[in-house]
Amino acid sequence: MKLASLKSGRDGALIVVSKNLKSAVRVTDIAPTMQALLDDWTHLAPRLETVSDALNAGQQPGAFDLDMGMLAAPLPRAYQYLDGACYVCHIRRNREARGDTLPSDIMQAPLIYQGISHGFGAWNDPITGQKVEDMIDFEAEIAAITGDVPQGVTPDEATQYIRLFCLLQDTSLRRIVAPELKRTFGFLTSKPASFLGPIVVTPDELGDLWDGKMVSGKMHVHLRGQQIGNIHTGIDSPFHYGDAIAHVAQTRPFEPGTIIGLGTVSNEAADDDWSIGAGCIGEYRAMETIQTGEAKLAFMQPGDVVRIELFDFEGNSVMGAIEQNVLGA
Known part of the structure; x- marks a missing residue:
């Protein structure tokens, strides 16, 4: 699975990225930020894997063309x-x-x-x-x-x-x-x-x-x-x-x-x-x-x-x- 953070506030907004780095989808309804995902990885990561599989199969609603210029650091603030x-x-x-x-x-x-x-x-x-x-x-x-x-x-x-x-x-x-x-x-x-x-x-x-x-x-x-x-x-x-x-x-x-x-x-x-x-x-x-x-x-x-x-x-x-x-x- 590939992930990234859109520029949004101090901590970014979580997205799933396709294997070829060409498309992505927002997943803030599952985890708003990368840190939120890491805090509850065991429960949230499997849900994102399902999204990732659908995205790579071209079957994920809400997918958009990925513009690298939209991306913040994946984890802008770390503990x-x-x-x-x-x-x-x-x-x-x-x-x-x-x-x-x-x-x-x-x-x-x-x-x-x-x-x-x-x-x-x-x-x-x-x-x-x-x-x-x-x-x-x-x-x-x-x-x-x-x-x-x-x-x-x-x-x-x-x-x-x-x-x-x-x-x-x-x-x-x-x-x-x-x-x-x-x-x-x-x-x-x-x-x-x-x-x-x-x-x-x-x-x-x-x-x-x-x-x-x-x-x-x-x-x-x-x-x-x-x-x-x-x-x-x-x-x-x-x-x-x-x-x-x-x-x-x-x-x-x-x-x-x-x-x-x-x-x-x-x-x-x-x-x-x-x-x-x-x-x-x-x-x-x-x-x-x-x-x-x-x-x-x-x-x-x-x-x-x-x-x-x-x-x-x-x-x-x-x-x-x-x-x-x-x-x-």
């Missing part, structure tokens, strides 16, 4: 936003470029921070209000959205509480990142509001792309009209979604509508195959530094456009795209 750095090659390259090594305990637990959850931007909202001198960057990710998660859940149990997946763009201000992390209290001002892709999908909708631990596919990343990333998302992370959820749930339960990402997607093979590239400017510049001695790819400037999209291995878009431009501060 919790957690984001990781689970693709270790992403961390390794960034550290290597500045002459540093991986921490000795890197494999003991996933690195995760808690970010802004009260205002996710839509897929096409501009990145605005940030200073160019702060080195504006994007990060291409796939996020899970959970239902209730009990405290103390194990990694193997944790994935059963995932309700939805969507694209995530986690904006980063690279000039501020380093000094904040050096103070050892974590990200704060270096991580402004993030953005969600237009469409959320249930795990079963992904078919073979979801193996119960990771979401596979090819993440295409374009910056200024040039492709800088062609990344296999289902490999090269030693920690999967269950690991990340269980790590945080050691000391807290999750409310429905928790968003959790594994961080910028990255592939080990990019060391030898430049065409794989990277899911953010920072890592791409690290690769340039390691391989050529000089970082050349510029951080984002006003007028720049970034596009992030996940494709299956037949070349079909899985959950729409994020496409944003940068406006001046």
Whole structure:
């Protein structure tokens, strides 16, 4: 099942979307918002599945042509936003470029921070209000959205509480990142509001792309009209979604509508195959530094456009795209 939120108030209006992303139908009579659906998933999701089946069969009354421009973030306000750095090659390259090594305990637990959850931007909202001198960057990710998660859940149990997946763009201000992390209290001002892709999908909708631990596919990343990333998302992370959820749930339960990402997607093979590239400017510049001695790819400037999209291995878009431009501060 594919879902989205029409722009309406602060929390959007829930719609069911067809598999081909061409049509949709309002379902606010069943659940007014995505959060309302997540709050009562067990009872409401089967009703929406019936609507989805009818929509895909061309038999759903009230169906309309989908205009992506009408869509807000699927979950504009979330009760919790957690984001990781689970693709270790992403961390390794960034550290290597500045002459540093991986921490000795890197494999003991996933690195995760808690970010802004009260205002996710839509897929096409501009990145605005940030200073160019702060080195504006994007990060291409796939996020899970959970239902209730009990405290103390194990990694193997944790994935059963995932309700939805969507694209995530986690904006980063690279000039501020380093000094904040050096103070050892974590990200704060270096991580402004993030953005969600237009469409959320249930795990079963992904078919073979979801193996119960990771979401596979090819993440295409374009910056200024040039492709800088062609990344296999289902490999090269030693920690999967269950690991990340269980790590945080050691000391807290999750409310429905928790968003959790594994961080910028990255592939080990990019060391030898430049065409794989990277899911953010920072890592791409690290690769340039390691391989050529000089970082050349510029951080984002006003007028720049970034596009992030996940494709299956037949070349079909899985959950729409994020496409944003940068406006001046």
